[in-house]
Amino acid sequence: MKRTLIWTSTLMCLLLAFSADAQKMKIGDPTKNSGKVEFEPMQIETGDIPFGVPIEKAYVVKNISEDDLVILDVKSGCHCTVVDWSKEPIPPGQSGSIKITFDALREGEFYKVIAITTSFDPETSLGLSMVGKVLPKPADKQ
Numbered sequence: 001m002k003r004t005l006i007w008t009s010t011l012m013c014l015l016l017a018f019s020a021d022a023q024k025m026k027i028g029d030p031t032k033n034s035g036k037v038e039f040e041p042m043q044i045e046t047g048d049i050p051f052g053v054p055i056e057k058a059y060v061v062k063n064i065s066e067d068d069l070v071i072l073d074v075k076s077g078c079h080c081t082v083v084d085w086s087k088e089p090i091p092p093g094q095s096g097s098i099k100i101t102f103d104a105l106r107e108g109e110f111y112k113v114i115a116i117t118t119s120f121d122p123e124t125s126l127g128l129s130m131v132g133k134v135l136p137k138p139a140d141k142q
Contacts, residue, residue: 032121036065039116039128044100046132054103059128061086061116062095070119074098080105081112081130104134 040060049055063069068089076083080103086096100114110132115125 031124031126033118033126036063036067036120037069037118038062038064039126042128044128044130046102046130048133048135049104051107051134051137052104054101055132056099056101057130058100059098060095061090061098063090063092065120066092068092068119069096071096071098071116072119072122073115073117073125075115075125076100077113077115081114083114085116098128100130102130107134107136109133 038061040062042059044057044059046055046057061069061071068091070089071085071087074083074085082101082103083098084101085098088096090096098114098116100112102110102112110130112130113127114129115127117125
């Protein structure tokens with residue numbers, strides 16, 4: 001229950017902190033992952049994508065600590081975004097990945113945030129984002 005409350009609070013803060021107009025996330029890591037994990041990139045910019053054509057992108061997660069890194073959980077904020085990640089421990093100096101797939105079934109600009117929880121900071125989630133624009137539905141599909 002406590003973890004759910006923390007996750008919900010973190011997600012709400014992230015959603016309120018970022019307006020759709022700005023579509024820029026302040027890059028940085030205020031969690032205990034800082035100095036132990038590098039996320040590249042922290043924000044993916046897709047540009048314009050065709051309506052209804054799912055787009056898959058990946059974040060590289062590099063363990064720059066002296067201990068094994070485990071990605072405990074990755075959550076998306078909506079059903080239109082699916083995530084998959086490296087489940088095995090990531091040894092020091094090695095990298096894993098977090099894949100994000102967006103369905104592109106809604107026209108217009110989008111701003112998607114995923115929340116990552118790691119073994120270095122299991123109590124706090126870190127937000128990564130993906131932004132872009134889904135082009136209008138072609139006339140023959142309406």
